[in-house]
Amino acid sequence: MIEETGGRDAKSMAAWDVDPLQVxxxxxxxxxxxxxxxxxxxxxxxxxxxxxxxxxxxxxxxxGFGVSGQPASRRPKGVFDDWRTALRRYNGRDDEMVDGRSYSETYADHIVDRAKDPGRFVA
Structure with a gap:
């Protein structure tokens, strides 16, 4: 999982050094x-x-347990939804992409695809 994918400009490079997951x-x-x-x-x-x-x-x-990011212990009956949902919530951007899907959907799919074959880059 890598959040910062902006490129090689100074702002992007600074993120890699300090907060690559942009949390x-x-x-x-x-x-x-x-x-x-x-x-x-x-x-x-x-x-x-x-x-x-x-x-x-x-x-x-x-x-993965909810949108708020609160600890799972606050929802004792809650369940972990899945990694794709966790990634979508983590990113949170809902602006629409060219294909009609939200940015967070596209982001989550790219990360999940990368996890299937970590040696391959997914554009």
Whole structure:
């Protein structure tokens, strides 16, 4: 799972160094992120890369249990939906793509396709 796919410009390269999964973004902040060890950033690409990656994995798992990113323990009868749904919720963008699907659907499908053959790049 890699979120930052923007390219080789300075902004994208900075994300790879600090927050490659783009979990710690000020415009996409929620209190649930504080509970997984993040501090609200004032700008993109803050924090330590190891902490951001660990938080991103935790947040992705929580997104599999629901949209809010709250811990699964808050919904004792809740179930993990599936990884594709978790990825869609993690990304969250709903703008429509050329094929009529949402950005988050396209994103999730690309990640799932990559997981099937990690040696192959999926454009």
């Amino acid at each position: 710690n973004v000020p415009g996409d902040w929620s209190g649930a992120k504080e509970k997984i060890g993040l501090k609200k950033p004032s700008k993109r690409n803050e924090g330590m890369v190891e902490e951001n990656i660990k938080a991103a994995i935790k947040f992705l798992v929580r997104k």
